[in-house]
Amino acid sequence: MGSTERTKQYLDYKGITKYKFCNDLGFSNKFLDNSSNMGTDKACKILHHFPELNSEWLLTGNGPMLKENTTDIVVMNTNRKTIDSIHLNQEIPLYDLEAVAGLKELFKSGKPQRVLDTIKIPNLPKCDGAISVTGDSMYPLLKSGDIILYKETEFENIFFGEMYLLSVKLNDWEEYITVKYVQKSDQGQEFVRLVSQNSHHQPKDIHISQISALALIKASIRINTMM
Known part of the structure; x- marks a missing residue:
């Protein structure tokens, strides 16, 4: 064979x-x-x-x-003029996103009952939290079930071309949480383009007012196990 x-x-x-x-x-x-x-x-x-x-x-x-059970940890490439400070030791909370009303509420509260566990990885940039990925928009870079570690930020501090965790409002009562590359839009400064790694997902331009929460992805964890 x-x-x-x-x-x-x-x-x-x-x-x-x-x-x-x-x-x-x-x-x-x-x-x-x-x-x-x-x-x-x-x-x-x-x-x-x-x-x-x-x-x-x-x-x-x-x-x-x-392979035998392995864990792959990827620190996202940050070819920016600023350099992230490295923390020798930090304890990063792994949140249960399904237990909160949305990403904005999670960033505001961070209540202990929403923490599933904590993650300790040395020599990582400062991270505010971690959640599990769902969906395939960033496949194969990220797979459903991977864990992403993020740093909360504001739109004014955005680095175009980087990967972000976002909460996007569809209307007054509905929003969705996604992971995308955030790029400049051809529609003007009040818009951004959300781009997937998966070529089956088309880029989408949205108004910046639709972004209710934003976090820069610092690293990802993938656990490979024997089935």
């Missing part, structure tokens, strides 16, 4: 269609029709896209399909 056949075995295990796999990774629809070993560049792209996949198993067939 070649590495292409093992890739199909993994996709069957995860319930991922061949079409979605090829579309997400930019491969030809006939890529999986070849039963031989794939090139190194293709294998590296697959392993980057599916971090739980065991590279030794994919390339040689040896060992388990999935």
